[in-house]
Structures are given as C-alpha cells and as structure tokens.
Amino acid sequence: MQPRLCAGAALSVLLAAGPARAQGAAVPGGRFEGIARIPGAPAVLVLDLDREPKGGWIASITAPGYGAKGLPLTAVTEAGGELSASFALFGGATLRVHSSGSGLVGTLEAAGQTAPLELARAGAAQVDRPPRNAALAAGFCGQWSAQFEVGAFKLHAELSLRNEEGSTSSGEMKVPEMGGSAMKLEGIAQDGETVRFKAVGGQPIEYEGRLSPRGDSIDGRLYVASLDTAVRFERAARPAGGN
Amino acid sequence: MGVTTAGRTAAWVGVLLATAASAPAQGMFRGGPAHTGVYAAKAPRELHGVKWRFATGGAVLSSPVVERGTLYFGSGDGNVYAVDAMTGVQRWMSRTRGAVDSTPAVDQDLVFVLSFDGTLYALEAATGKHRWTFATEGERRFEARGLHGLAPKNQTFFDAWDMYLSSPVAAQGAVYFGSGDGNVYAVEETSGALRWKFTTGGVVHASPAYDAGTIYVGSWDSYLYALDAASGREKWRFKTGEDPLMHNQVGFQSSPAVARGIVYVGCRDAHLYAVDAATGKQRWSLPTQGSWVVASPAVAPGKVIFGTSDSKLLFALDPETGKPVYQQPDNSYLFSSPAVAGDTIVVGKMNGALVALDLESGKRLWEYQTDASKQNAGWLLKADRSHNDAMTFRAGDYGTGAGVERLFSLGAVASSPLVAGGVVYFGSTDGFLYALY
Numbered sequence: 001m002q003p004r005l006c007a008g009a010a011l012s013v014l015l016a017a018g019p020a021r022a023q024g025a026a027v028p029g030g031r032f033e034g035i036a037r038i039p040g041a042p043a044v045l046v047l048d049l050d051r052e053p054k055g056g057w058i059a060s061i062t063a064p065g066y067g068a069k070g071l072p073l074t075a076v077t078e079a080g081g082e083l084s085a086s087f088a089l090f091g092g093a094t095l096r097v098h099s100s101g102s103g104l105v106g107t108l109e110a111a112g113q114t115a116p117l118e119l120a121r122a123g124a125a126q127v128d129r130p131p132r133n134a135a136l137a138a139g140f141c142g143q144w145s146a147q148f149e150v151g152a153f154k155l156h157a158e159l160s161l162r163n164e165e166g167s168t169s170s171g172e173m174k175v176p177e178m179g180g181s182a183m184k185l186e187g188i189a190q191d192g193e194t195v196r197f198k199a200v201g202g203q204p205i206e207y208e209g210r211l212s213p214r215g216d217s218i219d220g221r222l223y224v225a226s227l228d229t230a231v232r233f234e235r236a237a238r239p240a241g242g243n
Numbered sequence: 244m245g246v247t248t249a250g251r252t253a254a255w256v257g258v259l260l261a262t263a264a265s266a267p268a269q270g271m272f273r274g275g276p277a278h279t280g281v282y283a284a285k286a287p288r289e290l291h292g293v294k295w296r297f298a299t300g301g302a303v304l305s306s307p308v309v310e311r312g313t314l315y316f317g318s319g320d321g322n323v324y325a326v327d328a329m330t331g332v333q334r335w336m337s338r339t340r341g342a343v344d345s346t347p348a349v350d351q352d353l354v355f356v357l358s359f360d361g362t363l364y365a366l367e368a369a370t371g372k373h374r375w376t377f378a379t380e381g382e383r384r385f386e387a388r389g390l391h392g393l394a395p396k397n398q399t400f401f402d403a404w405d406m407y408l409s410s411p412v413a414a415q416g417a418v419y420f421g422s423g424d425g426n427v428y429a430v431e432e433t434s435g436a437l438r439w440k441f442t443t444g445g446v447v448h449a450s451p452a453y454d455a456g457t458i459y460v461g462s463w464d465s466y467l468y469a470l471d472a473a474s475g476r477e478k479w480r481f482k483t484g485e486d487p488l489m490h491n492q493v494g495f496q497s498s499p500a501v502a503r504g505i506v507y508v509g510c511r512d513a514h515l516y517a518v519d520a521a522t523g524k525q526r527w528s529l530p531t532q533g534s535w536v537v538a539s540p541a542v543a544p545g546k547v548i549f550g551t552s553d554s555k556l557l558f559a560l561d562p563e564t565g566k567p568v569y570q571q572p573d574n575s576y577l578f579s580s581p582a583v584a585g586d587t588i589v590v591g592k593m594n595g596a597l598v599a600l601d602l603e604s605g606k607r608l609w610e611y612q613t614d615a616s617k618q619n620a621g622w623l624l625k626a627d628r629s630h631n632d633a634m635t636f637r638a639g640d641y642g643t644g645a646g647v648e649r650l651f652s653l654g655a656v657a658s659s660p661l662v663a664g665g666v667v668y669f670g671s672t673d674g675f676l677y678a679l680y
Contacts, residue, residue, distance in 0.1 A: 033298070035618070042618065044673065046298040062298045064674020067320045069300035069336065123295075126333060206340070223340055226360070 025099045027083040029057075031126055034119035036108040045117070047095075047104070049083070050125040060128040061087050061095075070128025082106070088201055131187035133197075135167040139215045140195050144233035150224065153177065157222075159233055161188070161195075173199040173207075178224075194220075209233065270310035270349030272410035273539055273580060273659070276453035277501045280541030280548075282662040285585030286599060287680055290609040294666055294678040295331030299324065301342060302651055303670025304406055305356075306580075306659040310349040310368065314661075314668060315356075316676060317343025323356050323364065324676075325371060328663065331678060335371035339364060341382065345408035346450070346659075348418065351432055355411040355418045363411065363420060363428070365435055375435035380424035382408070385446045385463050387490035391642035403647040404537075405463075406578075406657060407496060410450040412458075415472060419458050421447025427460055427468070429475060439475030443468065450498035450539075452506070454520065459506050461495025467508060467516070469523055479523030484512030491642075497549075498539040498580075505562065507547050509536025515549060515558070517565055527565035531556070539580040539659070541588070543602060550577025550590055555629075557581070557590065559605055569605040573598070574629035578655075579669075584662035591656025591669055594628055595620075597679070599667075615654025615673035623649055 032047045046062040048070075059073035066089060073085035073095075083104075084096045090110035095117060097106030103120040144159040155178070161171040171185035183199035190196075195218065199205040209220020209231070222231040273280045301319025308315050313334060314326045319342040325334040341359030348355045353374055354366040363377040384405040389396035409421035417429045417438050423446045429438040444464030451460035457478060458470045465485050469478040486492040497509030505526060506518045513533050517526040534551035541548045546559040546568055555575060559568040579591030587608065588600045595616025599608040612628070622634045636646040654673035661668045667679045 044615070062300055062674075064298055064300060065302070067300045069298075069318070069320045069322055128333075128336075226341070 027099055029125050031122045032104050032119035033122040036115045036117045038115045047119055048125045048127040050127045058127050063089055072130050133169045133188035134190055135163050136169045136190050139211055143236040145236045146231050146233040148229055148231045150227055150229050270308045271412055272346040272450050276412050276414045278452040278498055279500050279502055280582055281543055282582055282584040284662045284664055286587035286589050286662045286667055288608055290611055291680050294680045297326050297331045297676045299674050302672035303676055304344040304657050305670055306346040307661045307668045308347055309663045315347040315354050317356055337366050337371035346410035348411045348413045350413035357408045357420055377430050377435045379422040383423040391491050392489045403644045407448055409448050412451050412453050414453040419451045421460055441470055441475045449495045452499040452501050454501035459499040463494035465493050481518050481523045483510045496537040500540050500542045502542040507540045507542055509549055511535045529565050537578045541581045541583045543583040548581045552576045571605040578657045580659035582660045582662050589660045589667050593650050593655040594624055595654035597656050597669055611679055613654035613671050613673055619652045
C-alpha cells in the first residue's frame with residue numbers, strides 16, 4: 001500500500017507539474033530584439049511590451065528595413081504562458097511567443113506561412129504609444145464621403161469622425177478601391193478649422209483639410225506614398241446629438 | 244619654404260582652436276558650418292562595447308548631431324528622431340513623407356532637416372513639432388542615359404549610389420541647402436521664407452559649407468560653386484571632370500570642408516581638390532586611382548583625411564601640398580565621412596563595420612562589426628570581410644538598386660560618425676543608430 005500510495009502521490013505531482021510547465025512562465029515586459037527567420041529574408045524585429053497599470057498589455061513593434069517604427073500590436077492576448085498579438089506588417093501578421101528565460105521564442109505567422117522567432121531581452125520597454133486623438137469641434141463630427149482621382153484611378157472614401165469620453169476622438173476611413181476594410185484613424189488633430197489625421201491598417205493615408213464656413217464640406221489634400229491629391233469630403237450625416 | 248611641419252601644425256592648431264571658440268553651432272553635419280569633421284571630444288582608443296542601439300524602421304544614412312544631450316538624426320522610415328544621448332531613449336519622433344537621408348542642423352532651438360518628399364522641415368528641438376516647412380521644386384536622384392555603362396545604353400537609369408540628401412547648414416539667420424531640383428536654397432531660419440535660390444545644372448545632394456559669408460557647394464553639373472551667403476550671387480565656380488559616355492566619373496556627393504582659406508572637397512571624378520576659398524583657383528588635386536571620393540574630407544591639424552570607394556583607401560594628405568602623409572588600405576568602400584576626435588579617426592565602412600584609427604600613423608585601433616554584417620554577409624563578403632563584388636553586383640547590376648540593396652543588407656555604415664562625450668554615434672543601413680564607447 002505504502003509504495004503504491006507514494007507512486008500515486010508522485011504521479012499526482014507530475015500531473016500537476018505537467019500543465020504548469022505547459023503553461024510556462026508569464027511573458028515578461030521589456031524590449032526584445034531578434035530575428036524572424038523568414039526563409040531567404042530574415043527580418044530583424046524589435047518588440048516592446050509593457051503592462052498597463054489597469055491590466056493587459058500595450059505593445060509596439062519595429063522592423064528595421066520594412067519602414068515600420070513603433071507599429072501598434074493589436075488583439076494582444078495572453079494564455080497559458082503564451083502571448084499572441086497582431087500587427088499590420090507582412091500583409092498582416094500574428095506573433096505567438098513565450099518566455100525562454102533570456103528572452104522570447106515563438107513564431108511569426110503571415111500569409112499562411114510560419115517562421116521561427118527568437119528575441120533576446122534588450123532592456124526596458126520603449127513602447128511607441130499611438131498618437132492621442134484630440135477632441136474635435138462638433139462641426140467635424142459625423143459621416144463624410146468623397147470622390148477623388150489619383151492619376152487615372154477614380155476612388156471614393158467614406159470617413160467617420162466622432163468624439164469620445166476623456167476629450168479624445170476616434171474615426172475610421174474606408175477607401176473600397178484600396179482594400180475595402182475600414183482603416184482606423186490615428187493622430188487626429190484640429191487646428192482651428194483644419195483637421196489632420198492618418199489612416200492606418202493598410203497603405204497609410206494622411207489627410208489634412210479645412211472645414212468650410214457652412215460646415216458641409218472639408219477641403220484638403222490626401223497623401224498616399226509619394227502622391228497627393230485634392231479631396232473634398234461632403235457631409236453625409238451628422239451624428240445623433242450633434243456630437 | 245622655411246616653414247617646418249611642426250610650425251605648420253601649430254598654426255593649424257591655432258586656427259582650429261580659434262574656429263572652435265567662435266563656432267556658433269556644433270549641431271550640424273560634420274560638426275559645424277565649415278564641415279571640418281573635427282570634434283572636441285576624444286574618441287575611445289579601445290572599444291569597450293555597445294552603450295546602446297536605437298531601432299528605427301529604415302536604413303539610417305543620416306548622420307547624428309548632438310545638441311544639449313540630445314541626438315538628432317533621420318531615417319529611411321521617413322521619421323526624424325530625437326534620442327537621449329546617454330540612454331538611447333527616444334524623446335520624440337516627427338514624421339515626414341519621404342526618407343530622411345539628410346543630416347539635421349540644430350540652431351536657435353530648431354531642427355532643420357530635408358526629406359525625400361522634397362520638403363525642408365523646421366521642427367521644435369524640444370518637441371519635434373513643425374514650426375514651418377519649405378517645399379522645393381521636388382526631389383530626384385541623379386540619372387543619366389547608359390549610366391555606369393548599364394544596358395541598354397539609351398535607357399535612363401537613376402543612380403542608386405546617389406543615396407544622400409543635402410544636409411542643411413544654419414548660419415547668419417538662414418538655412419542653406421541643396422536639392423535634387425538643381426537649386427541651392429537660402430531660407431529664413433525663423434519663418435522659412437525664401438531668401439534666395441541659385442540654380443545649378445544638376446542635382447545638388449552635397450551639403451553646403453559656410454565660412455565667412457560664403458556658401459560653398461558642389462553640384463552634379465561638375466561645378467563647385469562659391470555663393471555670397473547674403474544674396475546668393477555667384478562669386479566663382481570651379482570646373483571638375485566630366486564623363487559624357489557613362490556619367491560615372493562626374494559630380495559632387497562630397498561636401499566641402501573649409502579651413503584656413505582653402506576649400507577641400509572630394510569628387511566623383513576621382514579627385515580630392517583643394518581650392519582657394521577667395522579666388523576659386525585650384526591649389527592642388529590628388530587623383531584617387533579612378534575611385535569616387537564620396538566622403539567629405541576632415542581637416543585636422545596637418546592632415547586632410549578622407550576615404551575612397553573602389554580603391555578602398557583612407558588618405559591623410561598635407562593640407563598645404565596635397566602630398567600623402569599616409570594612405571591606409573582598407574577592405575571596404577568608404578562612403579562615410581571620417582570624424583577626427585582627439586588623436587583618433589573614426590569612419591564607417593560599407594561592409595557593415597566602423598573602424599577607429601590612430602590619427603598620427605593611420606594604424607587601426609579597433610573595429611566594430613554590426614550584427615547585420617555578421618548575419619547577412621553570406622558570400623557578399625569574403626572570409627576577410629572584404630567585398631565579394633561578383634556576388635554583390637550579380638548580372639551586371641552595379642549601380643542599380645539591387646546591388647546597393649545587397650550592400651545595405653550588410654548594415655553598411657554610410658552615415659558619418661559623431662563623437663561626443665567619449666562615445667561614437669553612427670547610423671547603419673540595418674536601421675539602427677549605434678552608440679559605442
């Protein structure tokens with residue numbers, strides 16, 4: 001009896017320890033530098049991970065050579081010692097990492113492909129926080145639409161701007177001919193009658209425009225890569241309550 | 244005649260000390276408006292390690308400048324960065340719409356920098372916020388039919404080696420810079436209003452040097468110009484070599500350095516020139532075995548120091564005569580402009596390394612190799628880290644983007660080092676700014 005009891009106890013301990021190992025140590029915060037071993041094109045990545053005071057993570061990633069500095073990580077989740085997050089690079093990528101003691105190891109997934117990822121700890125996190133979106137005058141808020149031309153291409157855009165709690169704003173812009181999905185607005189800023197923002201999540205688009213005296217249009221310029229073109233947004237709808 | 248080497252050196256020391264004492268600003272390309280490339284700080288005589296490195300999203304061809312403990316530089320990711328020189332922590336970044344392959348100038352709490360979007364930006368040094376912008380007529384790289392002998396010969400090719408933008412120089416309340424539109428501009432520091440522009444016959448990506456009321460700058464039209472800083476009026480122009488067949492041996496990427504009444508400048512016609520600053524007459528020239536002199540010379544007491552491209556030589560010349568004091572063979576193309584700090588020269592190499600040499604003898608003290616150079620070398624480098632041209636410029640793609648991109652994959656150090664507080668700062672095409680101590 002005694003030996004069997006001991007064996008049973010030991011088995012229980014092992015079973016208990018097993019899942020604990022599978023779950024692994026919690027992912028630490030900090031800066032991590034390393035390489036995603038994409039066949040034929042190893043990519044240096046710098047990952048900044050920081051825990052928010054209220055829980056959860058704030059994180060950004062830099063990819064020297066891919067024009068990406070401080071891209072925000074979205075859909076950051078942590079479970080069983082594995083952290084996963086998405087970011088707008090390589091056509092849309094997801095990383096899954098866990099602690100390796102001296103850093104993070106895991107995978108980078110994009111375009112249906114998977115590459116090993118090894119990142120070494122390189123100091124404290126230096127997260128690039130997305131630029132704060134400033135609150136807007138009520139006249140800018142609402143739904144807007146525009147038709148415009150870039151060279152021989154005829155495009156149209158749908159723009160949504162709204163104020164949020166805490167003196168901030170948010171918005172989306174959609175250019176169906178450039179991918180179709182709504183792009184989140186960053187760096188929304190107002191200077192008098194002028195509004196500026198950047199649409200991210202696809203080919204980055206910047207816009208700067210001036211609200212007309214009647215408040216029914218925003219006239220400005222839209223910048224994509226090295227191109228810029230005049231774009232006039234016409235008001236489609238005001239938000240309920242005028243804000 | 245009758246002047247000893249020691250006497251000449253002493254005179255140079257006096258001139259340089261006087262220059263340093265009266266220098267209005269150090270926070271610009273090559274350490275000041277005259278672009279001597281001589282820094283007050285001492286460079287480490289031995290390498291202790293990497294103090295920190297700062298990641299950007301693109302190749303760092305820009306050279307860092309320092310002002311009040313903050314480093315300013317640009318990146319191919321389109322951002323201008325301000326980074327704490329001690330810690331490497333970002334203070335701010337400011338977005339432009341093109342690669343920032345020029346070196347900022349800092350003056351009057353403003354940072355002036357040029358982007359490949361064709362705009363000169365004036366940013367607040369403390370915050371990075373735009374104070375004003377000035378739009379040129381648009382950027383472009385040097386281009387020519389049958390460039391470098393590329394086929395077909397009637398095809399116009401852009402020059403992938405034309406990698407730097409002009410770095411502004413700030414002096415006398417104005418900002419001076421060149422542009423791919425062929426103009427040299429002077430704009431007001433405080434407002435960005437145009438003071439004058441001077442049109443040359445080619446791309447101006449070299450950086451103007453300022454000395455005693457005169458702007459000196461070379462153009463791809465093969466001329467070195469001296470312009471009155473106040474009016475933009477041409478004082479003289481100095482003709483260099485041309486290459487109508489291949490357009491390979493022509494034009495200025497090197498920026499002039501001015502010291503003791505002489506303008507020193509390298510040229511793609513494979514010469515280093517010394518030109519009288521007052522008259523534009525040649526004092527002397529040194530042929531460099533068919534190799535471009537892209538680097539800007541450093542003018543230290545008793546020595547003019549610069550590197551060459553294909554011949555991979557680091558020269559130290561007598562400033563008065565142009566006679567070599569020494570020439571050191573290297574194993575890499577030298578595009579980076581050398582910095583002289585104390586008794587040490589530091590210079591970047593296109594094989595992804597940075598080397599420190601003894602100023603007096605030219606002997607190598609230490610060398611640092613970037614991770615990218617170690618990891619991506621493959622057969623682009625030989626076992627001794629010299630370039631394997633057959634692998635780098637496959638299928639005759641010398642001078643096209645592909646060959647240059649392969650070099651960039653090595654973490655090439657085309658940026659010119661800055662030495663401050665015993666630390667060497669430089670950018671690399673691997674996207675990092677490094678601080679070595």
